[in-house]
Amino acid sequence: xxxxxxxxxxxxxxxxxxxxxxxxxxxxxxxxxxxxxxxxxxxxxxxxxxxxxxxxxxxxxxxxxx
Amino acid sequence: xxxxxxxxxxxxxxxxxxxxxxxxxxxxxxxxxxxxxxxxxxxxxxxxxxxxxxxxxxxxxxxxxxxxxxxxxxxxxxxxxxxxxxxxxxxxxxxxxxxxxxxxxxxxxxxxxxxxxxxxxxxxxxxxxxxxxxxxxxxxxxxxxxxxxxxxxxxxxxxxxxxxxxxxxxxxxxxxxxxxxxxxxxxxxxxxxxxxxxxxxxxxxxxxxxxxxxxxxxxxxxxxxxxxxxxxxxxxxxxxxxxxxxxxxxxxxxxxxxxxxxxxxxxxxxxxxxxxxxxxxxxxxxxxxxxxxxxxxxxxxxxxxxx
Numbered sequence: 001x002x003x004x005x006x007x008x009x010x011x012x013x014x015x016x017x018x019x020x021x022x023x024x025x026x027x028x029x030x031x032x033x034x035x036x037x038x039x040x041x042x043x044x045x046x047x048x049x050x051x052x053x054x055x056x057x058x059x060x061x062x063x064x065x066x
Numbered sequence: 067x068x069x070x071x072x073x074x075x076x077x078x079x080x081x082x083x084x085x086x087x088x089x090x091x092x093x094x095x096x097x098x099x100x101x102x103x104x105x106x107x108x109x110x111x112x113x114x115x116x117x118x119x120x121x122x123x124x125x126x127x128x129x130x131x132x133x134x135x136x137x138x139x140x141x142x143x144x145x146x147x148x149x150x151x152x153x154x155x156x157x158x159x160x161x162x163x164x165x166x167x168x169x170x171x172x173x174x175x176x177x178x179x180x181x182x183x184x185x186x187x188x189x190x191x192x193x194x195x196x197x198x199x200x201x202x203x204x205x206x207x208x209x210x211x212x213x214x215x216x217x218x219x220x221x222x223x224x225x226x227x228x229x230x231x232x233x234x235x236x237x238x239x240x241x242x243x244x245x246x247x248x249x250x251x252x253x254x255x256x257x258x259x260x261x262x263x264x265x266x267x268x269x270x271x272x273x274x275x276x277x278x279x280x281x282x283x284x285x286x287x288x289x290x291x292x293x294x295x296x297x298x299x300x301x302x303x304x305x306x307x308x309x310x311x312x313x314x315x316x317x318x319x320x321x322x323x324x325x326x327x328x329x330x331x332x333x334x335x336x337x338x339x340x341x342x343x344x345x346x347x348x349x350x351x352x353x354x355x356x357x358x359x360x361x362x363x364x365x366x367x368x369x370x371x372x373x
Binding site for chain 2: 032034035037039043044045046048060061062063064
């Protein structure tokens with residue numbers, strides 16, 4: 001299935017395995033779910049939620065290292 | 067189907083691993099706000115009639131502090147204003163300052179914006195480019211920023227300065243100072259400072275029990291305008307290493323940050339009794355601000371950069 005991911009001001013389409021969770025997608029992108037808040041459409045969602053085909057997912061980084 | 071532990075709403079936005087609660091947006095905002103207000107009450111951070119200065123960078127932590135303290139301001143419990151310091155960091159700071167201005171305008175809160183350039187004749191970028199500098203950016207930035215904030219707070223008659231330190235910041239500070247054997251700094255950690263001079267305003271940390279991730283979630287859930295970004299000078303630091311270590315531990319031990327904080331708060335009175343030193347606080351001969359030596363750290367830094 002395909003999802004659109006918005007991260008770091010860039011929008012990209014990603015091919016994701018059926019039944020994947022948001023956390024699994026973040027892991028594939030090398031992003032720790034502990035550092036981001038995720039929105040599906042306009043709603044905040046937990047990282048354990050399953051992705052659906054054609055989801056638009058916004059990943060907002062809220063924790064920076066230092 | 068997951069449901070909000072409090073109201074049964076199926077649109078949950080967080081599972082708090084430490085408590086097992088799952089919460090919807092509205093219950094998360096309410097529960098987090100109450101938790102901050104409980105920290106304020108428990109530690110007597112604010113009293114009725116206080117004039118509180120929020121050290122407002124425009125980042126998530128200080129914007130959340132402003133948002134919650136604004137509820138006390140609106141109920142006429144406290145007077146409130148904000149101080150923003152423009153340290154002068156090209157490509158980074160301006161956005162935070164703009165966001166800070168938007169937030170205070172929206173709430174109708176008095177706002178003082180001051181800059182390193184105006185006070186010291188040079189900004190942080192100038193200092194970092196100076197070959198005579200002896201310290202890292204965070205040291206100069208922290209010392210110079212505190213000097214200005216303290217001065218303005220006093221000029222404005224503030225009785226408290228509220229900062230955005232969260233649970234992650236606090237546990238990192240506890241572990242870092244312990245691991246470095248810096249007991250002088252360790253015993254100064256707490257919800258509220260105990261100033262050694264009446265020229266220092268009491269500093270308070272209302273977000274001390276809120277994990278950093280929840281601060282991020284709060285500002286997004288509340289749809290507050292916030293500057294998310296990384297300071298170009300925040301390179302590798304010991305604090306960063308300690309932070310990563312605590313995060314790794316938290317994955318399997320979700321209450322670890324709370325137990326670090328609670329354990330420390332319990333032993334702190336004994337540590338203070340054993341290790342408190344009586345500092346002789348005098349006046350800096352150059353600027354008149356409190357200092358434990360002839361010159362305060364700010365004037366000492368600036369003198370060395372002038373040589």
